[in-house]
């Protein structure tokens with residue numbers, strides 16, 4: 001399992017070790033010893049899975065402290081563009097984002113610690129699976145509108161299907177206050 005640092009401190013792109021044979025493949029999608037050895041000590045309290053048709057955008061979402069969530073995300077089927085935005089005011093990369101192509105074929109994963117807004121667009125119908133370092137707490141949910149002009153994220157999808165809730169999320173300027 002390779003842990004690749006990114007331009008956003010604390011965010012890793014993770015390449016699992018794939019074992020292939022005549023039956024198919026096997027890989028470890030999480031191993032606490034490998035994660036701790038690579039600077040990710042957090043443990044996970046909740047697993048989620050969602051299916052999204054092609055052309056959907058979910059996000060940008062986060063939970064406020066003390067229910068902030070670190071996430072380990074991956075794609076079981078299909079392909080997504082996964083986006084993480086640094087919302088830590090003290091961070092040198094505050095307001096910067098990075099995107100990752102996660103697919104059934106490349107089996108890549110991303111770990112984002114607490115302090116990031118997260119979302120993804122679906123380049124194909126996709127089953128998205130992720131581990132969270134904290135449990136769901138609706139009252140602590142926050143977000144930023146996906147098409148904010150200041151963040152200027154290229155989601156690589158046009159006319160996306162977005163939930164009514166996500167269409168009402170605040171702008172980056174409103175989020176910063």
Ligand SMILES: Cc1cn([C@H]2C[C@H](O)[C@@H](COP(=O)(O)OP(=O)(O)O[C@H]3O[C@H](C)C(=O)[C@H](O)[C@H]3O)O2)c(=O)[nH]c1=O
Pocket residue numbers: 048050058059061062118119120135136163
């Ligand atoms: C997140 C969550 C939702 N729910 C319920 C609440 C709603 O009735 C329903 C759908 O929730 P929502 O529309 O917020 O689902 P997503 O838009 O996929 O939200 C996720 O989208 C982006 C990609 C994220 O990173 C977050 O993990 C999460 O916010 O599931 C739960 O019961 N537990 C949960 O942990």
